Amino acid sequence: MKKLVTFLFIALIHFGLSVVIMPITMSVAGTLNAAQSTSTMGLKTLVAVTRILHFPIISLSWYSRQWFPGNWIRIPMLINSCLWAAGILCLVIVCRKILGKSQ
Numbered sequence: 001m002k003k004l005v006t007f008l009f010i011a012l013i014h015f016g017l018s019v020v021i022m023p024i025t026m027s028v029a030g031t032l033n034a035a036q037s038t039s040t041m042g043l044k045t046l047v048a049v050t051r052i053l054h055f056p057i058i059s060l061s062w063y064s065r066q067w068f069p070g071n072w073i074r075i076p077m078l079i080n081s082c083l084w085a086a087g088i089l090c091l092v093i094v095c096r097k098i099l100g101k102s103q
Contacts, residue, residue: 003089010085011078018053018077025050056080 025046032043054077068076 007082007085007089010088011081014053014084015078015081018081019074021046021050021053054080056083 025043028043028046032040
């Protein structure tokens with residue numbers, strides 16, 4: 001039960017960050033591009049964080065927008081967050097087993 005709660009917590013945090021980071025990045029990029037021609041370190045950092053959070057689903061931009069119209073894009077984002085949560089939990093379990101054997 002504890003692993004399920006941890007999984008859901010990580011997935012929801014990742015999903016929330018994924019939903020929030022995109023408008024922030026777009027807003028900062030729009031503001032900075034209107035004011036200057038070069039991107040700043042802050043914008044580069046925001047773009048990098050956006051790419052990391054959306055890593056497996058970044059290829060969705062290659063698909064037709066009719067597949068996920070409007071807010072339906074949140075479904076693959078939620079699946080992406082679940083993949084990240086599963087990966088993080090597996091990594092934690094493997095690290096605990098490795099550290100447990102070495103002691």
